[in-house]
Amino acid sequence: MRFGRGGREVASGRGRRGVVSSGGGRGGTPALEATGLGVRYRHTWALRDCSLSVPAGRVAALVGPNGAGKTTLMHAAVGLLRPARGSVRAAGEVAFVAQDKPLYEGFTVAEMLTFGRRMNHRVDHRWGGRMNGRWDGSAAAARLARLGIPLERKVSALSGGQQAQVAVTLALAVRPDLLVLDEPLANLDPLARHDVMRSIMAEVADRELTVLLSSHVVSDLEETCDWLVVLNGGRSQVSGDIEELLDGHLVLTGPDGASAAGAQVVSASRTGRQVSMLVRGACPPDPRWQARRPGLEELVMGYLRSPEAAALPAPTGVDA
Numbered sequence: 001m002r003f004g005r006g007g008r009e010v011a012s013g014r015g016r017r018g019v020v021s022s023g024g025g026r027g028g029t030p031a032l033e034a035t036g037l038g039v040r041y042r043h044t045w046a047l048r049d050c051s052l053s054v055p056a057g058r059v060a061a062l063v064g065p066n067g068a069g070k071t072t073l074m075h076a077a078v079g080l081l082r083p084a085r086g087s088v089r090a091a092g093e094v095a096f097v098a099q100d101k102p103l104y105e106g107f108t109v110a111e112m113l114t115f116g117r118r119m120n121h122r123v124d125h126r127w128g129g130r131m132n133g134r135w136d137g138s139a140a141a142a143r144l145a146r147l148g149i150p151l152e153r154k155v156s157a158l159s160g161g162q163q164a165q166v167a168v169t170l171a172l173a174v175r176p177d178l179l180v181l182d183e184p185l186a187n188l189d190p191l192a193r194h195d196v197m198r199s200i201m202a203e204v205a206d207r208e209l210t211v212l213l214s215s216h217v218v219s220d221l222e223e224t225c226d227w228l229v230v231l232n233g234g235r236s237q238v239s240g241d242i243e244e245l246l247d248g249h250l251v252l253t254g255p256d257g258a259s260a261a262g263a264q265v266v267s268a269s270r271t272g273r274q275v276s277m278l279v280r281g282a283c284p285p286d287p288r289w290q291a292r293r294p295g296l297e298e299l300v301m302g303y304l305r306s307p308e309a310a311a312l313p314a315p316t317g318v319d320a
């Protein structure tokens with residue numbers, strides 16, 4: 001787990017491209033912005049030419065198949081990996097909860113809080129040369145009390161859901177502007193997933209906080225997230241407001257042979273003589289098409305099926 005530190009830009013030594021607009025209509029500085037980001041592990045490019053932005057105050061879902069580059073993007077965003085190309089910039093204090101939720105099994109919850117406070121100061125000292133001062137231990141203890149998690153309980157004696165809550169609580173204790181959570185719901189039962197998401201939403205409602213969280217279960221994100229980032233094969237395919245994205249796409253069904261001329265087809269599938277397509281923008285004129293608004297899962301699946309399709313914000317100064 002990495003605790004908070006000042007906002008920073010991590011850029012490769014190579015030329016940087018134009019900044020990507022935040023989109024979403026709320027204006028202001030994005031909480032997270034990647035521009036032409038490329039990250040590689042030795043000879044393998046994990047991210048290539050990846051551009052996306054998350055406006056401040058949003059709860060952003062980061063989705064994509066195994067190996068898409070989600071963890072790599074998060075590590076680059078919090079400064080654990082240096083880009084080989086392009087840049088990634090996070091504004092304000094950033095807190096990160098890694099996929100394996102590195103809590104110490106032998107520690108009590110109270111000891112984890114003490115450890116978190118000390119680590120926060122040490123990490124901050126190492127990175128910024130100053131004491132953080134943002135650590136809010138009493139808010140963390142109050143949050144754990146609200147969740148019914150005893151401070152004297154050993155981490156090893158907590159359920160998976162409670163461990164996830166402790167990890168999120170430690171990250172929130174640095175009062176971050178941006179909270180980055182790598183698969184916070186993995187291995188949790190549906191009730192625990194719901195509880196963790198609800199408690200994160202309560203924090204977002206209480207203060208100006210931006211959240212980026214990755215998950216493989218799109219249905220978990222539907223109620224709580226209002227921004228979507230889709231990564232596929234190391235490239236960003238989608239970065240935008242979920243409602244605007246859903247409004248801007250249609251699912252078309254019609255007979256094989258119906259004309260899709262004029263439509264921006266994201267992906268298409270065929271069942272017998274029926275064709276089903278996800279399209280961007282307006283319905284093509286052929287009256288044989290039946291059109292409806294997609295669900296979030298259909299939108300995500302439509303893009304994942306066509307890795308070359310993209311719905312990304314336009315570069316600054318260019319109308320979308």
Ligand SMILES: Nc1ncnc2c1ncn2[C@@H]1O[C@H](COP(=O)(O)OP(=O)(O)OP(=O)(O)O)[C@@H](O)[C@H]1O
Pocket residue numbers: 041044045046064065066067068069070071072073
């Ligand atoms: N330490 C590493 N060394 C070499 N290659 C790596 C390393 N970590 C990740 N990769 C590769 O980078 C790519 C992106 O991996 P990453 O873990 O970021 O994907 P992910 O979307 O988080 O996947 P998952 O959903 O399975 O967690 C993959 O091809 C992976 O094999």
